[in-house]
Amino acid sequence: MEEWQAVAVFRAPEVPEDGRRHLGELFPGTTVHDARTGRLTATWRLRADDLPAAAETARARVAEAAASGFAEPVDLRVRSAEMAEVEIAHPGPLELWGSGEVAGHLSVSRQYVAQLLEGDPRFPRPVATLRGGHVWTAGSVRHYTDLYRS
Structure with a gap:
């Protein structure tokens, strides 16, 4: 089993308190809601044998969050935990x-x-x-x- 990082972005103008608790259970990592843009970003780690299995696990969690009705998924990315660490330590150049x-x-x-x-x-x-x-x-x-x- 390998460790993977998933990042899901949702359109969520408002997140009720019970929704925040539910998201915390689904995404045991960092969940940030930007009320100005109505965007919610969840970042979490998961374990899976390979990338397709990790992507399917992440997709299932995102689908469960979407079923709550307050968050519409708009983006999902899955990468190896190793790649995530490299990108954090050495981000690409920004213009x-x-x-x-x-x-x-x-x-x-x-x-x-x-x-x-x-x-x-x-x-x-x-x-x-x-x-x-x-x-x-x-x-x-x-x-x-x-x-x-x-």
Whole structure:
């Protein structure tokens, strides 16, 4: 038997207290609910002989969570625990942009970027806020541009 990590993402605008308890039983790991986006992410470890068996075990747990009615599954990933540890220790490079890069990409001022952040709910949320300002992934800004500014 090998150890695997599963990550399931659900659309769940609200999670009732009894739902939180149920999820804790189904996914003995970390469960995070972001009320702003209505996204719930569950990360847990499981044991199985191989990847297909691990994926089936994870799929069954996700189906049980979906049957509760408050969480709609939208993504499921299963990988070896070893690969999960490697990716945590050595994440791939991210292309990050500050307000200046976002403004340049959109051909607007930095002030307008701030207005978009406050006034357009479709505009991507920053992945971090540092002393120097907000930081976005370039991919999220490009995605916004492709969908809403072309």
